[in-house]
């Protein structure tokens with residue numbers, strides 16, 4: 001399915017081709033009413049794509065801000081915000097130009113950010129800043145002593161005000177909205193976190209409270225934190241993807257995004273200043289989001305993390321490759337059995353699992369396991385720990401969920417990887433035997449590390465999936 005402009009095939013030398021922009025594709029430019037933080041691949045394939053298809057899209061433009069670097073904003077701004085969504089099915093590609101991002105801005109441009117969030121017309125702030133950026137400790141509250149958070153708090157406290165974390169930037173922008181008297185607003189978390197609206201509230205209000213208690217009270221009264229379950233497999237764009245768009249579409253696009261045809265967006269919460277009619281594009285608004293979240297986070301993301309660690313240990317690079325390995329498939333099926341036993345029966349789990357197998361097997365989507373493996377300590381808390389705890393509470397071992405943690409432990413000594421608790425992981429890996437297992441478990445969940453049965457179980461599973469991963 002494709003809903004925007006389909007480009008005609010017109011291959012030619014790259015230098016002869018025009019660049020994608022609003023002169024080449026004159027899509028209307030809606031006024032900014034949505035501010036997005038975290039202009040990455042997923043925002044472009046998901047929230048911006050839904051917004052373009054809303055029946056009232058002409059009233060809902062997005063100003064999207066990058067996180068750590070300006071590059072994505074610079075590239076997109078050169079194209080007037082336009083980019084191509086490549087829907088990559090087993091059977092072939094379809095191409096849609098998306099125009100709902102009307103401003104692409106360097107995240108460090110705090111003047112523009114505060115100005116837009118403070119504007120009365122702005123009604124929604126969406127977030128895809130990654131799970132780790134919420135800075136929550138294992139107890140679920142903001143870790144105000146974390147170096148980047150502490151630095152931002154000190155900066156804001158001194159009145160010099162150039163925070164670098166997304167939480168600091170959002171707190172500053174919300175303070176500007178309060179000062180402008182522009183009224184309530186919705187913050188919509190689109191990161192893969194359980195109960196992500198509440199998590200975002202904890203993080204933003206926790207940050208604000210450590211800076212300015214009046215702001216925390218205003219946020220409590222005026223900001224609605226909407227929970228969402230978001231789904232569309234969107235790997236990082238490659239040079240080959242850029243060439244594919246050139247060949248198929250006859251223009252140059254520096255910022256295309258490749259995604260699977262499937263997409264889903266479930267939302268729960270209030271939009272006090274309005275929202276686009278995302279339901280026109282299939283978004284679902286529900287009262288109780290938890291079952292949807294758990295189904296997606298445990299079955300899809302849980303299997304992804306299991307494949308990321310076990311699959312790489314066995315020499316695979318992509319999700320599709322790992323799933324074709326019977327040992328990995330067996331591990332995924334066993335984990336799904338455990339997860340399914342703890343999900344409501346009316347969620348059509350059998351067909352969801354069958355659909356996931358088909359989605360993961362789409363070998364034309366090269367979803368890199370190394371990308372999924374990043375930030376494992378944060379992700380395992382939501383993808384493995386709840387299933388392990390539920391299984392143990394039901395009197396079973398939780399061995400399949402424990403295997404995901406054991407594979408992460410094996411991977412943590414075999415590979416170089418990014419993790420917000422990388423130093424703690426390295427310190428635990430300097431220990432040996434049961435002390436090491438306990439130390440690594442404590443990084444994921446301190447309570448689990450106190451449970452001798454869990455420590456023994458995980459330790460017995462270490463090495464199970466070890467294969468041909470090149471050691472450091």
Ligand SMILES: NC(=O)c1ccc[n+]([C@@H]2O[C@H](COP(=O)([O-])OP(=O)(O)OC[C@H]3O[C@@H](n4cnc5c(N)ncnc54)[C@H](O)[C@@H]3O)[C@@H](O)[C@H]2O)c1
Nearest residue numbers: 038039040041042066067068128129130133191192233234
């Ligand atoms: N890619 C997917 O398939 C997918 C699907 C569902 C949900 N998500 C959610 O979206 C998030 C982003 O995915 P993506 O594919 O767009 O990634 P991406 O790497 O393309 O973009 C991430 C954006 O967030 C910013 N960012 C990252 N870490 C940050 C930090 N600590 N502080 C500030 N900014 C930071 C980056 O600079 C970038 O702008 C994921 O972490 C996940 O929670 C992704």
Ligand SMILES: O=P(O)(O)OC[C@@H](O)[C@@H](O)[C@H](O)[C@H](O)CO
Nearest residue numbers: 192230231232233234301304372
């Ligand atoms: O994006 P992350 O890093 O939270 O997780 C990696 C993948 O599991 C994730 O991107 C899935 O592909 C996505 O959640 C599918 O909707």
